[in-house]
Amino acid sequence: MIGQAKTGTGKTLGFGLPLLERVTVSADVEAGRATPDKLSEAPQALVVVPTRELCTQVTNDLQTAGKVRDVRVLAIYGGRAYEPQVEALKKGVDVVVGTPGRLLDLAGQRKLDLSKVRALVLDEADEMLDLGFLPDVEKIVSMLPVKRQTMLFSATMPGAVVSLARRYMSQPTHINATSPDDENATVANTEQHVFRAHSMDKPEMVARILQAEGRGLVMIFCRTKRTAADISEQLQRRGFAAGAVHGDLGQGAREQALRAFRNGKVDVLVCTDVAARGIDVEGVTHVINYQTPEDEKTYLHRIGRTGRAGRSGTAVTLVDWDDIPRWQLINKALGLGFPDPAETYSTSPHLFEELKIPAGTKGVLPRSERTRAGLDAEQVEDLGETGGRGKRGGTAPAGARGGAPRRVPRG
Template identity: 40%
Template sequence: MAVVFEDFNFNRQILNAVADAGYTEATPIQQKAIPPILNGQDVMGIAQTGTGKTAAYVLPLIMKLKYAQGEHARALIIAPTRELAMQIEEHIRMFATYTDLRVVTLYGGLGPKQQIETLKKGVDLIVATPGRFMDLYLAGHIQTKPLQVLVLDEADKMMDMGFMPQINRILEVVPRKRQNLLFSATMSDKVHNLAGNFLEFPTLIEVTPQATPAQTVTQVLYKVPGVKTKINLLKYILDHNEVDKLIVFCKTRTAAEDVYKFLVRKFSENEVKVLHANKGQNTRINSINSFKTEEVRILVATDVAARGIDVSNVSHVINFDVPVVIEDYVHRIGRTGRAFQHGEAITFCNPAEEYYINKIQKLIRQTIDVLPLPDDVFVEKPEYEERQAQAREIDMQKRKENPDFKGAFHEKKLANTKEGAEAKKRYKKQLEDNAKRKYFKPKKKR
């Protein structure tokens, strides 16, 4: 039976805001998380991206705070990236529209002057990235004593980005008596350790098995030799599929820029935007807003931006590069198939990336369907530098799995030694013997 928001103990202001936002039925994470949060319990939520987890903690937070009070924040939400922090603020403003609650978002990338002025006016909720929060706290602009609730969102991403020292410092300066909420898409060892330090007798909510992509997302994989073939395949997909709204994920800023330049030549600057850490804050905000409002239909992005893009109706996600942090795969493809809509996730994989694909399949406990390259896609041999880079990467992967592995270079060097020459002779003789057996088989007796 469907659970509607009227079933929760929300006041009329929140229910009106929820109705205005077009929400009707609560998602599984909302059904399970809202009651214990309203009861004041510590909660640990494991939920894939796109399941409505932001609303799962924002709605009960607004209900608990009710109205503006005092000068200092009573709730603190920590997020790993500025994009995600801005997204959370958007949810708060949407659901608190019929209240007088005050929210401020703190993140780096621009001067703190305006953020400090907003804090001085009085605030009820702070949404912040770890670094900027600590900077403003140490400068004396934030009082932590009145804090009643602390939320860590996308905890796994914060661990991946190396924020553990800042998180530990934040835990030292907030009041001991408080409600704690932790949300994560995956349950890594680091997140497990953090939960042990952070939560007290938490209610564990796991709406889907860990790191399982949304069932509404179709996943396929193409194996390609190198980057030029990836570009040719990207062109083919855009020419032969109805792509309403697309995010192309790249591993590095350089790759993102190269793909962006290719797409701009194919379409125009009005249809494509690029998003990575080298872009200025205003450029990044404008890119996301243009994509949201459908002014542009293609967004090229790196993983830094992946967690903060909460955009509906994304029909396709293309992994131009396979992510090295395998948990990022779940977050990438979670940008499509949101809110029960169908989406398609397409991954391009070169020989050096197959190692990570195998690890991703273990993580998500699924096998990704491998499709043959379409006949019309021109397959190009990678250039020497790219082949060398792939060989080095494969060597590094083999060393990870087997510390005794010496590497392809070592094997080549060995061939020039006396031992290598003898081994080469033995191998050559073995090939000759095999050939003789093949061509001079004894006749069968009649």
């Protein structure tokens, strides 16, 4: 099955609930719904995801949904110690959620047995079947039983990906879950604003946007790791409770920032596109594209972090002069109606008016409004990190693996 639906419409539980119902657990045997020979200590279902952040989120969702039936769900991803994951596999699991690198590592060491998998899900399938991940995905598929159900889910599913997917599928059904009268690629209740901005003025613009009326949690997306780190530090100096998620941070620091964001200790998360797919945090009212995304797919996934589950949201894109051609391609592909964004500065009246920024707002958060605990209030968990990325700003040695997406070097 190929499942496609807009961001924020519940795809995780769309595939998760049937998956949890189909695995055989002890309660099924006790109730007479299954015979003991159907039980297995090896995983009966496998969900493959592109990023570590999405891996933990999908795992948490499935654990919550499977609690009543006591379904054992395990996250397997790189950047943290092998031992706890191996120990959990020995005890037995029903569903594994993992990133390709670490899944292959453990399967290659015979610590992970994939011979009992009856259902495979590729979440964010267009990313999983892209060139960076495809060889790993093909290796994983070759380890699975031939007789199984294969499901692909994503908000964006280009035709080339669909035709490629058919190599792994037998007579697939393509379900596109949209309203018949809704032709737009974007979610209707997300208000979109696009401004032509000067790179030197962007930090000041962002600082003022962050003081807009009704502003809750905010995600700011950058194309490069260096920009994400820089903007996070600049916003902290301006008094905002900001954290960063990008590929140059150790896994502990990445998880610390996301936890602090979910817990409300920081209300601004500056990230690269590692956080653009699937991340679901309640209360995100604004998404700011600090740098123009690579393509229309990335734009859809980025702005899909707000306006989720029927709520409204605001997406702001700041386009540099030299990024205008790239933006115009995105605009044309999605039919957004912003081919020539208005030239905008941090003092422009229309910026204040459109985004409901109070008159007289400056680029520094007043001390009276600095009420968040901040990133340091969230502890960094000792994950026994692998790959030489334990410290902030560290770089992985050549050949380091462990599930981080290798296709997106900027993340």
